[in-house]
Amino acid sequence: xxxxxxxxxxxxxxxxxxxxxxxxxxxxxxxxxxxxxxxxxxxxxxxxxxxxxxxxxxxxxxxxxxxxxxxxxxxxxxxxxxxxxxxxxxxxxxxxxxxxxxxxxxxxxxxxxxxxxxxxxxxxxxxxxxxxxxxxxxxxxxxxxxxxxxxxxxxxxxxxxxxxxxxxxxxxxxxxxxxxxxxxxxxxxxxxxxxxxxxxxxxxxxxxxxxxxxxxxxxxxxxxxxxxxxxxxxxxxxxxxxxxxxxxxxxxxxxxxxxxxxxxxxxxxxxxxxxxxxxxxxxxxxxxxxxxxxxxxxxxxxxxxxxxxxxxxxxxxxxxxxxxxxxxxxxxxxxxxxxxxxxxxxxxxxxxxxxxxxxxxxxxxxxxxxxxxxxxxxxxxxxxxxxxxxxxxxxxxxxxxxxxxxxxxxxxxxxxxxxxxxxxxxxxxxxxxxxxxxxxxxxxxxxxxxxxxxxx
Amino acid sequence: xxxxxxxxxxxxxxxxxxxxxxxxxxxxxxxxxxxxxxxxxxxxxxxxxxxxxxxxxxxxxxxxxxxxxxxxxxxxxxxxxxxxxxxxxxxxxxxxxxxxxxxxxxxxxxxxxxxxxxxxxxxxxxxxxxxxxxxxxxxxxxxxxxxxxxxxxxxxxxxxxxxxxxxxxxxxxxxxxxxxxxxxxxxxxxxxxxx
Numbered sequence: 001x002x003x004x005x006x007x008x009x010x011x012x013x014x015x016x017x018x019x020x021x022x023x024x025x026x027x028x029x030x031x032x033x034x035x036x037x038x039x040x041x042x043x044x045x046x047x048x049x050x051x052x053x054x055x056x057x058x059x060x061x062x063x064x065x066x067x068x069x070x071x072x073x074x075x076x077x078x079x080x081x082x083x084x085x086x087x088x089x090x091x092x093x094x095x096x097x098x099x100x101x102x103x104x105x106x107x108x109x110x111x112x113x114x115x116x117x118x119x120x121x122x123x124x125x126x127x128x129x130x131x132x133x134x135x136x137x138x139x140x141x142x143x144x145x146x147x148x149x150x151x152x153x154x155x156x157x158x159x160x161x162x163x164x165x166x167x168x169x170x171x172x173x174x175x176x177x178x179x180x181x182x183x184x185x186x187x188x189x190x191x192x193x194x195x196x197x198x199x200x201x202x203x204x205x206x207x208x209x210x211x212x213x214x215x216x217x218x219x220x221x222x223x224x225x226x227x228x229x230x231x232x233x234x235x236x237x238x239x240x241x242x243x244x245x246x247x248x249x250x251x252x253x254x255x256x257x258x259x260x261x262x263x264x265x266x267x268x269x270x271x272x273x274x275x276x277x278x279x280x281x282x283x284x285x286x287x288x289x290x291x292x293x294x295x296x297x298x299x300x301x302x303x304x305x306x307x308x309x310x311x312x313x314x315x316x317x318x319x320x321x322x323x324x325x326x327x328x329x330x331x332x333x334x335x336x337x338x339x340x341x342x343x344x345x346x347x348x349x350x351x352x353x354x355x356x357x358x359x360x361x362x363x364x365x366x367x368x369x370x371x372x373x374x375x376x377x378x379x380x381x382x383x384x385x386x387x388x389x390x391x392x393x394x395x396x397x398x399x400x401x402x403x404x405x406x407x408x409x410x411x412x413x414x415x416x417x418x419x420x421x422x423x424x425x426x427x428x429x430x431x432x433x434x435x436x437x438x439x440x441x442x443x444x445x446x447x448x449x450x451x452x453x454x455x456x
Numbered sequence: 457x458x459x460x461x462x463x464x465x466x467x468x469x470x471x472x473x474x475x476x477x478x479x480x481x482x483x484x485x486x487x488x489x490x491x492x493x494x495x496x497x498x499x500x501x502x503x504x505x506x507x508x509x510x511x512x513x514x515x516x517x518x519x520x521x522x523x524x525x526x527x528x529x530x531x532x533x534x535x536x537x538x539x540x541x542x543x544x545x546x547x548x549x550x551x552x553x554x555x556x557x558x559x560x561x562x563x564x565x566x567x568x569x570x571x572x573x574x575x576x577x578x579x580x581x582x583x584x585x586x587x588x589x590x591x592x593x594x595x596x597x598x599x600x601x602x603x604x605x606x607x608x609x610x611x612x613x614x615x616x617x618x619x620x621x622x623x624x625x626x627x628x629x630x631x632x633x634x635x636x637x638x639x640x641x642x643x644x645x646x647x648x649x650x651x
Contacts, residue, residue: 086583086586094586097586097587097598098625098627099596099597100516100520100596100597100624100625102516102519102520103519103520103523103524103624104519104523104544104547104548151624151625152527152529153527153529154527175622221622221626221629221630222626222630224626244630
């Protein structure tokens with residue numbers, strides 16, 4: 001019993017010494033689950049489920065390491081639950097729960113565009129609307145906009161032609177198809193636990209064919225949806241979140257992996273990652289920067305979400321032992337030191353849900369924007385006064401540390417209520433920027449200078 | 457058994473709307489909602505096996521579920537068919553209408569049954585009452601579960617646990633992970649009789 005899923009107290013086991021690369025096993029569906037739960041292998045069995053079915057068998061074995069104090073009997077909220085860690089009997093805390101976006105997009109004429117604010121000289125317009133739960137954005141070479149989501153099992157392609165906007169469904173029947181990457185004509189798509197490629201996608205929008213390239217991934221719902229991207233090393237980067245709010249995760253979770261574009265050669269390149277839903281490579285240093293969402297229920301004001309930088313393969317970024325680089329966890333931090341982990345390069349606010357990010361390499365925006373990063377913050381749920389729900393702009397020093405950060409696109413919170421929630425950003429060839437809003441099912445376009453957008 | 461009774465209800469409902477003689481195209485909203493109520497009960501409370509009571513459900517929850525049925529993301533053939541041709545506006549209209557039906561009333565049996573006490577303890581332990589509210593009446597995208605039919609509660613809790621119903625928000629899968637089948641039955645017993 002070398003690893004477990006770190007929950008229900010008695011079964012907690014320290015992760016085994018770090019392994020560099022989980023073996024890629026094309027034949028094994030969700031090998032991580034099976035390792036923990038052999039011989040339970042039903043079709044449709046989730047990890048959580050398999051874990052539970054296996055529990056009696058596991059319980060007979062002595063734990064490999066002394067577990068941290070068992071959770072008190074009155075608080076068995078499972079680690080996957082958004083309530084895990086919530087203080088008991090506190091009326092303000094009892095009011096907080098994740099906010100599900102409506103499934104039906106807001107009508108074009110009801111979008112909150114007039115309330116959104118951008119810095120002087122910038123313009124914002126609606127690029128496309130009526131895209132249910134619009135989240136991850138990727139542009140193809142010919143201008144097709146691909147849009148992924150968490151709640152609708154479809155992936156959409158937005159095509160603009162002769163002043164008309166057309167929305168095509170390029171795949172359906174998927175499970176939380178949030179992750180998209182585009183590279184040299186091919187679209188990569190990550191569901192919760194499967195990664196597909198669509199070759200030559202823009203030539204085949206009406207008859208797209210998809211090929212499964214990788215499914216050696218856990219099936220946990222909590223932090224299971226993915227953001228993916230192809231790096232300058234021509235590898236596909238895939239995060240595996242920790243399967244709950246604050247958990248001592250198995251060796252297969254809490255990390256970023258990369259694989260070859262055919263699905264082979266999986267390698268773990270970062271650990272101690274709670275849940276990253278956005279990353280990109282610095283245009284000059286080519287180093288990977290990623291956002292990471294901090295844990296819930298510790299306090300209204302801590303820990304803050306992080307912006308991290310990977311400088312070497314295998315770095316550990318602290319979770320669940322150390323948060324925001326300087327705060328030991330109240331449960332798992334005992335006996336650990338924050339200095340043993342890589343600290344973030346910037347803090348992005350408590351519970352703000354910093355998600356999609358891209359560096360700006362275009363030439364439309366003023367020079368000060370060159371090589372800075374735009375970061376979409378989805379906005380908090382685990383906080384009485386909502387914060388985030390904006391796009392931030394971050395600049396960097398020559399040594400890769402952060403020089404400044406400031407809000408760029410704001411106005412999504414009115415009277416402590418969301419009128420929209422930004423998820424991802426994507427740069428257009430002309431140097432303008434797209435922003436997705438999963439609450440309204442819309443994509444906005446931000447440009448600089450005199451507008452020449454038709455009709456506006 | 458369930459299918460039989462459901463089919464009979466549907467038959468009656470269709471018959472009623474046919475007798476009314478309305479041409480399909482010009483169906484009024486009342487006519488369209490009649491078959492729904494034939495299965496689900498016209499006063500918000502269902503008396504058909506494994507057919508849920510709908511009264512008092514928050515409109516946002518209903519909208520999400522009807523959407524999932526239409527898109528076949530929640531697979532229940534009867535409901536997938538019932539919503540197949542719905543427009544977005546239909547989804548909103550049916551949700552708003554149903555949300556205004558009165559919430560179901562619990563049966564009065566079960567006093568002194570040990571399952572009641574065990575179920576109540578489980579509700580507190582697993583904090584069902586935090587998301588679903590202290591009164592288990594739900595809010596926004598979280599459903600009312602108080603006084604729901606016991607057989608439907610058992611069915612839906614099992615389906616969340618096995619991931620047969622992944623849900624729009626995945627919260628219930630994690631909630632159910634540590635709950636075993638005997639506990640599911642205790643929970644359903646107590647929630648169905650919750651007042």
